Amino acid sequence: MVAFVIHRGLVIASILSIGLVHARRLNTQRDTSSNSSNSTDCRCAPGDDCFPSTDTWAQLNSSISGRLVNVVSSAAFCNDVSGGCTDAQWSSSTFRANIPGAMNQPLWEQDYFSDPPSVCFRNSSTTEPPVNVTQSCGQGSGDVPLFAILAESAGDIQAGVNFARDHNLRLAIKSSGHDYLGRSTARNSLLISTHKLQNISLVDNFTVGGVDQGPAVTIGSGVPLNSLYTALKAEGKIFVASSVATLAPAGGFVQGAGHSALSPSYGLAVDNVIDFTVVIASGDILTVNDAENSDLFWAMRGGGAGSWGVIISATFRVYPTFNAVYCDTNVTTSTPSIMGSVATVHARHIFDLDPLRAGQYFWVVPVDGTGSNSSLLAMQIQTIFPNNASVEAAEAALQPFIDDASNITDVQVETACEEQLINDMLFAADDSVGTNIILGSRLFPESLYETSPEAIGDMYVGLLENGTLGVFGNLVAGGKVAENANISMALNPAWRTAKTHVFLAHEWADSATIPDVIAAQHAFSSGYERAALVGLAGEDSGSYTNEGDRFEPNLQVTFYGSTENYEKLEQVKSAYDPEDLFLVNAGVGSERWDEAGFCRLA
Ligand SMILES: Cc1cc2nc3c(=O)[nH]c(=O)nc-3n(C[C@H](O)[C@H](O)[C@H](O)COP(=O)(O)OP(=O)(O)OC[C@H]3O[C@@H](n4cnc5c(N)ncnc54)[C@H](O)[C@@H]3O)c2cc1C
Ligand SMILES: *[C@@H]1O[C@H](CO)[C@@H](O)[C@H](O)[C@H]1NC(C)=O
Ligand SMILES: *[C@@H]1O[C@H](CO)[C@@H](O)[C@H](O)[C@H]1NC(C)=O
Ligand SMILES: *[C@@H]1O[C@H](CO)[C@@H](O)[C@H](O)[C@H]1NC(C)=O
Ligand SMILES: *[C@@H]1O[C@H](CO)[C@@H](O)[C@H](O)[C@H]1NC(C)=O
Ligand SMILES: *[C@@H]1O[C@H](CO)[C@@H](O)[C@H](O)[C@H]1NC(C)=O
Numbered sequence: 001m002v003a004f005v006i007h008r009g010l011v012i013a014s015i016l017s018i019g020l021v022h023a024r025r026l027n028t029q030r031d032t033s034s035n036s037s038n039s040t041d042c043r044c045a046p047g048d049d050c051f052p053s054t055d056t057w058a059q060l061n062s063s064i065s066g067r068l069v070n071v072v073s074s075a076a077f078c079n080d081v082s083g084g085c086t087d088a089q090w091s092s093s094t095f096r097a098n099i100p101g102a103m104n105q106p107l108w109e110q111d112y113f114s115d116p117p118s119v120c121f122r123n124s125s126t127t128e129p130p131v132n133v134t135q136s137c138g139q140g141s142g143d144v145p146l147f148a149i150l151a152e153s154a155g156d157i158q159a160g161v162n163f164a165r166d167h168n169l170r171l172a173i174k175s176s177g178h179d180y181l182g183r184s185t186a187r188n189s190l191l192i193s194t195h196k197l198q199n200i201s202l203v204d205n206f207t208v209g210g211v212d213q214g215p216a217v218t219i220g221s222g223v224p225l226n227s228l229y230t231a232l233k234a235e236g237k238i239f240v241a242s243s244v245a246t247l248a249p250a251g252g253f254v255q256g257a258g259h260s261a262l263s264p265s266y267g268l269a270v271d272n273v274i275d276f277t278v279v280i281a282s283g284d285i286l287t288v289n290d291a292e293n294s295d296l297f298w299a300m301r302g303g304g305a306g307s308w309g310v311i312i313s314a315t316f317r318v319y320p321t322f323n324a325v326y327c328d329t330n331v332t333t334s335t336p337s338i339m340g341s342v343a344t345v346h347a348r349h350i351f352d353l354d355p356l357r358a359g360q361y362f363w364v365v366p367v368d369g370t371g372s373n374s375s376l377l378a379m380q381i382q383t384i385f386p387n388n389a390s391v392e393a394a395e396a397a398l399q400p401f402i403d404d405a406s407n408i409t410d411v412q413v414e415t416a417c418e419e420q421l422i423n424d425m426l427f428a429a430d431d432s433v434g435t436n437i438i439l440g441s442r443l444f445p446e447s448l449y450e451t452s453p454e455a456i457g458d459m460y461v462g463l464l465e466n467g468t469l470g471v472f473g474n475l476v477a478g479g480k481v482a483e484n485a486n487i488s489m490a491l492n493p494a495w496r497t498a499k500t501h502v503f504l505a506h507e508w509a510d511s512a513t514i515p516d517v518i519a520a521q522h523a524f525s526s527g528y529e530r531a532a533l534v535g536l537a538g539e540d541s542g543s544y545t546n547e548g549d550r551f552e553p554n555l556q557v558t559f560y561g562s563t564e565n566y567e568k569l570e571q572v573k574s575a576y577d578p579e580d581l582f583l584v585n586a587g588v589g590s591e592r593w594d595e596a597g598f599c600r601l602a
């Protein structure tokens, strides 16, 4: 059987690197409307009287068996390793996983917003920084934490939570560093890394409140997806997640939603999680499920990553494994307007996949040139047909789309299908990361595909003509995701009526000027892109917190579903985390704090 890669992150990163652009100039001013000087209440920073002394840090260190480390950025780490890191190491999520200060998208390690900015670029001694910017690469530079606890036990986590709370420190939590909103790092913070929590334990009968939930797997919050797929393969089981190597399903993935090409058959990660073990702000360890602390269980299923406590482990349902059919389809043409017709045909045929409950990733990129100047555009489509579907059935389901697309003048279509064990299909050895990428997104309702396939095609034309890097679509909803609508949880209800999750990306090089970087970070929400998606999905439409824009203007509704849902989340937060110890960008309670999450707004 021919090996193939269906690694969505890898594909995105490699495509975007083709179209590497400098940030667009939108003349966005540095935002000084929320200065910390206005604050009445800040976390303690080095130099403040309240900041713990060296001796106090040493006491913490000895209480956790010496598992406290100093933290530097991935660039500083690489600059200090003799000879530097290779390009392959820099872009490897597996390599980054072992650097406590490393994010997968290194932009989050920089502090572009302070005056002066605090940044550290790879090969800092030879890299020309942007005009008027001095690099600083030491401990505490940028938005990298000061210290990290490389936790190996629940006790290590409790010690970290108690220390941060008692000393009024900014706290950050990281399992893998995959986050697209920079929620797993913070300037002047103590980081709790759960990367070393690697336990995997499978049981035939997991009970919650005395009720048998069937076969389930309990995993530490550091367990990466690739280890999990391999461990479950040996037991003839499969877990509902996607083809990403190091993403930690019991970390941010499940707190946001956790989508997969298997979701139309088996639901989202939030639909499959049945139990959490969590250290909350008081330092207590709680069992969180339908029977115990059920209000927190409600919140942790969709209420947003990093806002509730530190997850030690989570338990998920598992299913008997199966063979799946993977089909790779490429549609190419020469103009945005013809690609718009292809997108309309694609939208019209999206329901053809429903009888087999297939999932699909489909993205449109200018292959050659940008936007209206491109002479070659491609829609690449990866479809996964689960549950022992046959190759013949899969091909038959795709054929009506292929026929209609091929019939458009100047469109070429190629397709190929293969069968494989789902565990092997989803296994990825590594993720290609290490670039400055941010996203903005919307959940597109099923009704939109029913009523307006032409409008969807027109949206592609507008975005491509305006120079959007790519339009990424995930068919990861409908089916079981819709059928699970009556399970009570915080998950944005837009997921239950959605058909697809559509996102756009912005990328910049380290040489971009600081004003350009800041403009790029605001480009999705302040420019035509958000307007284009909202024009179709609606002003109150939903976006996926794990793959969205941290500057969404109406985040209570856009990320959390409604002001009522958000209000309920605030109530749960005040019960379990009254002092906002667990605070992240665009998270519940973030409106009370400055952009760095360091000072409470007056
Ligand atoms: C290449 C790539 C592919 C992706 N593919 C998908 C996909 O197919 N489907 C999908 O749904 N999402 C996908 N995502 C998005 C993914 O769900 C988010 O990046 C998610 O936040 C990752 O969680 P993490 O814990 O691995 O990352 P981290 O960056 O370590 O953490 C993310 C957030 O979770 C919090 N967190 C981490 N660990 C814990 C813990 N132990 N306790 C409490 N909070 C914790 C952090 O504080 C932070 O707020 C992808 C991301 C990337 C970069
Ligand atoms: C914020 O601080 C900057 C620099 O110190 C200052 O120029 C600006 O006026 C301040 N903004 C407000 C709203 O106070
Ligand atoms: C901060 O204080 C300045 C000057 O007093 C004021 O103009 C500004 O509105 C305040 N900003 C906030 C966010 O409270
Ligand atoms: C914590 O203690 C260990 C073991 O004694 C030591 O190696 C490490 O440097 C200490 N960490 C810090 C931040 O000082
Ligand atoms: C940094 O240096 C390494 C070799 O040490 C090289 O491979 C890499 O291309 C350089 N990267 C940049 C961004 O200059
Ligand atoms: C750089 O700083 C100098 C001195 O402050 C200033 O005159 C110049 O305009 C700055 N250049 C840019 C590109 O910001």
Ligand SMILES: *[C@@H]1O[C@H](CO)[C@@H](O)[C@H](O)[C@H]1NC(C)=O
Pocket (backbone or CB within 6 Å): 152, 153, 154, 197, 199, 220, 312, 313
């Ligand atoms: C991991 O499993 C081992 C062996 O069962 C156990 O002793 C340990 O406490 C577990 N670790 C965590 C963090 O749950």
Ligand SMILES: *[C@@H]1O[C@H](CO)[C@@H](O)[C@H](O)[C@H]1NC(C)=O
Pocket (backbone or CB within 6 Å): 204, 205, 212, 214, 215
């Ligand atoms: C345990 O699970 C198996 C199948 O997963 C089931 O057949 C059996 O009835 C369960 N046992 C109990 C005691 O619930």
Ligand SMILES: *[C@@H]1O[C@H](CO)[C@@H](O)[C@H](O)[C@H]1NC(C)=O
Pocket (backbone or CB within 6 Å): 320, 321, 322, 323, 387, 388
């Ligand atoms: C797939 O086929 C295997 C082997 O025949 C079987 O055990 C399993 O139950 C099937 N799974 C599904 C979802 O059809």
Ligand SMILES: *[C@@H]1O[C@H](CO)[C@@H](O)[C@H](O)[C@H]1NC(C)=O
Pocket (backbone or CB within 6 Å): 403, 404, 407
């Ligand atoms: C494709 O176009 C041809 C000629 O215009 C037409 O005969 C055929 O029916 C079309 N096929 C489909 C699937 O629409």
Ligand SMILES: *[C@@H]1O[C@H](CO)[C@@H](O)[C@H](O)[C@H]1NC(C)=O
Pocket (backbone or CB within 6 Å): 328, 329, 330, 380, 414, 415, 416
């Ligand atoms: C589709 O394009 C990708 C990327 O260029 C390529 O790897 C793949 O083989 C192509 N698939 C088909 C069926 O042509």
Ligand SMILES: *[C@@H]1O[C@H](CO)[C@@H](O)[C@H](O)[C@H]1NC(C)=O
Pocket (backbone or CB within 6 Å): 459, 461, 462, 463, 466, 528, 529, 532
């Ligand atoms: C493309 O951008 C222009 C200028 O920013 C805007 O007027 C136009 O509406 C955009 N088109 C779409 C479809 O968003």
Ligand SMILES: *[C@@H]1O[C@H](CO)[C@@H](O)[C@H](O)[C@H]1NC(C)=O
Pocket (backbone or CB within 6 Å): 370, 371, 372, 373, 465, 466, 467
């Ligand atoms: C296309 O090329 C023209 C002329 O080179 C340029 O002005 C325009 O910005 C380009 N458009 C896009 C979307 O790249």
